[in-house]
Amino acid sequence: MTSKPEKVRWGILGPGNIAKAFAGGVAHSRTGTLVAVGARNPGKAGLTEAFPGARILDGYEALLGDPDVDAIYISTPHPSHAEWAIKAAEAGKHVLCEKPLGLTAFEADAMIHAARKAGTFLGEAFMYRLHPQTARLVELIRAGAIGEIKMIKSSFGFAMPGFMPEHRLYAKDLAGGGILDVGGYPVSMARLIAGAAAGKPFAEPDEVVGAAHLGQSGVDEWASALLHFPGGIVAEVSCSISLAQDNVLRILGNKGRIEVADFWYAGGQQGGTGEIRIIRPGDTEVVEVKEDGWLYAFEVDAAGEAILGGKQEFAWPGMGWADSLGNLRVLDKWRAAIGLEYDIEKPAKRVNTISGRKLRAGGTAIPKRSIPGLPRPASCLALGFEDFRTFSSGAILLDAYFEAGGNLFDTAFVYGSGYTETLLGQWLKNRGVREQSVVIGKGAHSPLCYPDVIGKQLTQSLERLQTDHIDVYFMHRDNPDVPVDEFVDAMDREVKAGRIRGPFGGSNWTMERMDEAIAYAERTGKQKPGALSNNFSLAEMLEPIWAGCVTSSSDEWKAWLTARQMPNFAWSSQGRGFFTDRAGRDRRDNEELVRVWYSDKNFGRRDRAIELAKRLGKSPIHVALAYVLAQPFPSVPLIGPRSLDELEDSLQALDISLSPDDLAWLDSGSDQARARA
Incomplete structure (x- = not known):
């Protein structure tokens, strides 16, 4: 058995002035010893004198590969903190990174994610x-x-x-x-x-x-x-x-x-x-x-004590x-x-992933499936990313999703006042993956829910996305005061113009309006609606979260979707927190959860999701997402993780395989299904 080291063997990545102060702290610490310095110019005069007793290595990669180094102190300029902290964690090295930890909280979150996965220490060096x-x-x-x-x-x-x-x-x-x-x-x-x-x-x-x-x-x-x-x-x-x-x-x-x-x-x-x-x-x-x-010795020892x-x-x-x-x-x-x-x-210079590498294709963690009307397979989970407001922050999540095998991106004209589309367009162009990707667009949200708005908004969406077509397009809301044939005609024109090259349909449309739209298209030889984007979840939405929203979680809807084999791109597929600790029969502090999801039937479903999750070693929210994925019709959940941890957590649902009896038991709790589950 290898004994734990008595002291942490430190390496310094970037031998600048602050690194010299840190080296003094190591020399006067109880827990550390400086053994190596990684320098891009190892022959620079004065390095040996500035870091007595330390080996001067040729480059940062050499430092990460040194088996005699336990921990890395990163003192490079701010923009490279995230890259080298992630690479160090991947190399199994502990990291103390000079402040700021990253350029943004999003970068820091990615660094923490890497350390958490590697089981290594990561600290931000505020010595005071x-x-x-x-x-x-x-x-x-x-x-x-x-x-x-x-x-x-x-x-x-x-x-x-x-x-x-x-x-x-x-x-x-x-x-x-x-x-x-x-x-x-x-x-x-x-x-x-x-x-x-x-x-x-x-x-x-x-x-x-x-x-x-x-x-x-x-x-x-x-x-x-x-x-x-x-x-x-x-x-x-x-x-x-x-x-x-x-x-x-x-x-x-x-x-x-x-x-x-x-x-x-x-x-x-x-x-x-x-x-x-x-x-x-x-x-x-x-x-x-x-x-x-010594001032810097305190942070050396605090980091050392944590590492040891x-x-x-x-x-x-x-x-x-x-x-x-x-x-x-x-x-x-x-x-x-x-x-x-x-x-x-900015996109022009943020050409690599957060780890400093080129974007890698070919990931298989997120499987792909064929969707009727789409020319290429689409990932089984669609990524929404409305919360990001800069390219550098959004690209971290987009890169990780794509490298895991995801290629289906959910956008809308109104999201982020257009910035979500702009961000995706920048990313698709910057990474060169437009032809490998499937883009969902939405337009004509209320109050501008009229047929003549579709083309105008689609033009702006394509400009933002820096592309000439959308792969899947939805009316974001319905306007029952407008005859359904006018909406079908407007969408059909965009299909014939080549600006919509896959299925179109309604988001938050009722069954009756969808049936009417399909029947009209079949009578007139127009392209008929071929997809839906309504709420669908193990928990049935009791009343609309927002005005004009429609759920498809009822038995009647499930039968309709199955009979037509209609793809549904399901928003709020995990019940917006209903399957987490935010909800509970005795928890009534969240008005939205109480109003939209609280019912005896939904809590019964939640109880069964908790029971099955315990048996599988998963969380109830994983079971809830697996339920949506396992439907007998093309069911594509839209997920909106805000961090790499949340993205990776969602992917745990892909390990769960549910049979028809499992689905029935989760939904209704029937004894026959319980025995099968």
Whole structure:
């Protein structure tokens, strides 16, 4: 049996200035030793002197492949953090990544996903969070040293010698500027203090308002934001790379205030005494925090203790995964408020996947099936991605879905005010996979639900999608006041023009209107509707989630779909949380769940899904999705994961094979079906 190492053997990826500070921390730590440095220019003068005792390796891949390295400290410029953290996890290496963990919360989530799968440690290097002075400050807040916390003022700003276009801090391609380089410090502090005031590890703001000055290179040279937290705490945070600030942390309560100068460096990088000043009416108390330990040694030891203890993330007050994600979500909102998107995030330069590799085809985790009217097989799960607002964030999920074998994408004219179509069009062109993909489009949503709107909106959709045709097209809503033949005529014209090259039909159409539309098309020789996109789930929708919505989960609908072998692209196929812990007979806090899904019949189905999931080692939501997939008609669930974890979790449903008796038991609980199940 191999014994656990007494110390963590560190390798540094990217030998810059911050790496030298980290190396000093390793040298003065209890748990680590520096054994190697990966450099793209290993012959550069001074490396051996800067990292005494460490082997200088030729390139980052050499560091990841070194069997004598346990953990990697990543200190490269921000845009490459995600790539190398993911590659390190895949290589079985633990990772401590210099802040920010990723350019966005979406990147950080992908990094966490990789670490979780690999079973490796991943931490974000905010060194101040591990220093004893931070713990002492939290103690004072929790003890009520200045009463109830009302406001926090925190800054981290400095002035570069002048505009230096070649420097990474001014380079838009390298995600320069203050928000990502130092803005995360005051934001993380505000969240830490607001959390301490509420008796929690950290708190998340419910409102973020940001402003900044964008300099001649397009990066934020100085910026400020207001954060409002539940309970009324307001934080003013600021950062800068071209403006010196006092960098005094100020915490204001109803009985006084706390001030700490140069908080980020505590008593000094090589130890010293920090001062926390508690100022009350007529009195000032100075709390000294004397510490001989080196500043960066604390994060080395915190990471080392986690790694040696088999943990995958920092213990508090270090930045654990949820903490890092919350911090980056604030920075994302701050950047969005000032309109700052780095060039490296745009389609022209974001040509590889998040791991730095070209997109790979041929995945088989998501099987494909033939759908009547489609010229190519389509994946059994369709991906919806309405929640993403940048190419760099959406591409992470799109890439992963495609590499797993998915090729069916669900869009609509109204989603994201058109951005969902734009994002997909950028991705299809950027990745060169339009001919391998099947695109679902939808148009003519109420109140613009008229036949003459279809062509106009389809024109705009095709422009956004950067293609000349849609593969599957749906009327997004129905308008019963308009004769159904007018809608069929409008869709048929688009088919003849080659702009719809697969089946079309109705989304949220009733059985009667579909029958009428099919009959009209058959009488007149027009192309008839060949697909439907209604709600379908193991839980039957009791009333519409939104106005004009239609469910097809009833026995009558299932018989109709089976008899016609009508493909149904099912939205809300997993009951919008009904098969998770968000629902329960005694849980009535979610108005939508109660209104739309709560019934004795649905809870019976939920009970049986829970029972079967336990037997299969799955979750009820997996059983619910498998139910939709196993129908005796072409049934294609639309899924809308927001993260790689959610996508991978949904794919677990593909391991479940349900027989007709299983379906009947889940639906009705019949004894015969129970015996079969």
